[in-house]
Amino acid sequence: MTLTQNKPLAAEVRADFPILNQEIHGNPLIYFDNAATSQKPVAVLNALRDYYENDNANVHRGAHALSARATEKYEAARDKVAAFVNSASRNEIVFTRNASEAINLVAHTWGASNLQAGDEIVLSVMEHHSNLVPWQMLAKRTGAVLKYVELTPDETFDFDGYRALVSDKTKLVAIVHVSNTLGCINPAAEIIAIAHRYGAKVLLDACQSVPHMPIDVRALDCDWLVASGHKMCASTGIGFLYGKLALLESMPPFLGGGEMIGEVFLDRFTTAELPHKFEAGTPAIGEAIALGAAVDYLSDLGMDRIHAYEEELTTHLFAKLRTLPEVRIYGPQPAANGCDRAALASFNVTGAHASDLATLLDRDGIAIRSGHHCTQPLHRILGASGSARASLYFYNTHAEIDTFAAALCETIDFFSSALNN
Known part of the structure; x- marks a missing residue:
């Protein structure tokens, strides 16, 4: 690992995580299930x-x-x-x-x-x-x-x-x-x-x-x-x-x-x-x-630097998800004057089950979590049996968020068409 302060953090560390350099169903892996478990660098x-x-x-x-x-x-x-x-x-x-x-x-x-x-x-x-x-x-x-x-x-x-x-x-x-x-x-x-x-x-x-x-x-x-x-x-x-x-x-x-x-x-x-x-x-x-x-x-790497970079990712993720009116995100929005929440978004989509969302996104090489995330009482309070969750870490990129948002939009369109037919 060679640290270069002028590079985005993910660009410095991607090579340290060999598992990320693979294709799933013919698409580059985008791993957005970090709240469940993180990937491991070569040093570990x-x-x-x-x-x-x-x-x-x-x-x-x-x-x-x-x-x-x-x-x-x-x-x-x-x-x-x-x-x-x-x-x-x-x-x-x-x-x-x-x-x-x-x-x-x-x-x-x-x-x-x-x-x-x-x-x-x-x-x-x-x-x-x-x-x-x-x-x-x-x-x-x-x-x-x-x-x-x-x-x-x-x-x-x-x-x-x-x-x-x-x-x-x-x-x-x-x-x-x-x-x-x-x-x-x-x-x-x-x-x-x-x-x-x-x-x-x-x-x-x-x-x-x-x-x-x-x-x-x-x-x-x-x-x-x-x-x-x-x-x-x-x-x-x-x-x-x-x-x-x-x-x-x-x-x-x-x-x-x-x-x-x-x-x-x-x-x-x-x-x-x-x-x-x-x-x-x-x-x-x-x-x-x-x-x-x-x-x-x-x-x-520096935990301050990791936290700051993840705040950037979170702001970008929410900016993308806000463009999709069918998406209902749980928890607070990032603060206008800076992010004060974790780099994850649990959400549901009108007319689609969370597990179906995860299955279809997996076909695009995108790994997200679906289910109750070991918080069943909370989901009952939220009025949902479960949710989809995209969770990020310091090796994720803005470009991956863009790809995820585009794939999610296509998935929403698929469900919308199915409901209308």
């Missing part, structure tokens, strides 16, 4: 391959050279993630399989130990199922009460409603930073500050923000933050939980087994020090190392 692929070709061994337990090298690279990845989100300590970063596991970890440890009947958990109606179901399960077990922040008329987080909802009964606020359906960027720092005034803890689902913008956990002052590697140029099967050190130390272990122990007797055990207390069993070693390589890659 090489890191994963290098581990399995040269260093494959279990970590922490071996005295031999391969184990030592694997351990060094695995723990170096933790340092990289800690620096990436500006954690105060490397021990505040716990590797998990994904963000869903990270949320379940908090629910089953801190939640089960600290919540009781009548305590309130504040969520929002736009949450991903991964930030709904674990709390629903916990509420059923403990008798805690779930409260939900509604939407404003422009389909954003109702901040005034949130302020009225939080009270002395609130013990936890678990909120998405960026909605994977509405694209709105929620005011995380303000949400966290209000919760802390009432003594509540805050978990931030940052799956759609960590890959796209600078994140500083100390500035946000969140108690926990979760993210998935596969959405930030890393492989699947790896994610991480950030937690404030004192909180993690107070939480009981999540899973039992190897790696998370200090000593084991027939009648008891002691836990390992952080972060290993929460990393039971052989971890996803190669995937963690690849996550470290992804963090290096994103850091070299």
